[in-house]
Amino acid sequence: MRILVLHGPNLNLLGQREPDIYGHLTLDDINQELAEFAKTCEVEIEAFQSNAEHLLIEQVQQARTNGFDWILINPGAYTHTSIALRDAFAATQMPFVEVHMSQVAAREPFRHQSMIAELAHGTISGFGADSYLLGLQAIINHELGRGPSQVES
Numbered sequence: 230m231r232i233l234v235l236h237g238p239n240l241n242l243l244g245q246r247e248p249d250i251y252g253h254l255t256l257d258d259i260n261q262e263l264a265e266f267a268k269t270c271e272v273e274i275e276a277f278q279s280n281a282e283h284l285l286i287e288q289v290q291q292a293r294t295n296g297f298d299w300i301l302i303n304p305g306a307y308t309h310t311s312i313a314l315r316d317a318f319a320a321t322q323m324p325f326v327e328v329h330m331s332q333v334a335a336r337e338p339f340r341h342q343s344m345i346a347e348l349a350h351g352t353i354s355g356f357g358a359d360s361y362l363l364g365l366q367a368i369i370n371h372e373l374g375r376g377p378s379q380v381e382s
């Protein structure tokens with residue numbers, strides 16, 4: 230299984246950006262943690278960060294052709310604004326999990342709306358860098374048939 234990890238705008242500044250909200254780990258630290266976890270689960274991941282909306286959209290459009298099965302995405306502020314990103318997911322039907330480091334529902338009202346949440350397999354928010362790991366775990370569980378809707382009661 231191959232998973233594309235997409236990081237949106239300003240996430241390249243993690244470590245120095247509002248550490249009270251986003252913590253002290255850098256994006257490289259997070260990508261490293263994800264890579265180590267992926268390795269233990271025998272899945273392949275590739276990470277891409279961009280501040281440019283169109284580059285993220287192109288990654289979504291090309292994900293299937295590039296051999297990815299899932300996308301794990303933190304779209305940053307494009308979460309709240311990008312109909313174009315939503316359209317890319319709708320057009321490609323690429324399965325994805327949306328993650329946020331902060332608990333967006335407890336922040337400013339403009340962060341309460343996500344343009345893409347409705348199309349996401351699920352959303353994880355509020356666990357700092359662990360949101361990414363939890364998102365990756367959720368994808369892997371789902372693929373192994375261990376997702377919540379797949380386990381018999």
Ligand code: DQA
Binds near residue numbers: 304329332
């Ligand atoms: C974020 C939340 C967004 O509202 C914000 O614009 C970000 C990061 C998060 O990970 O908590 O850039 O997606």
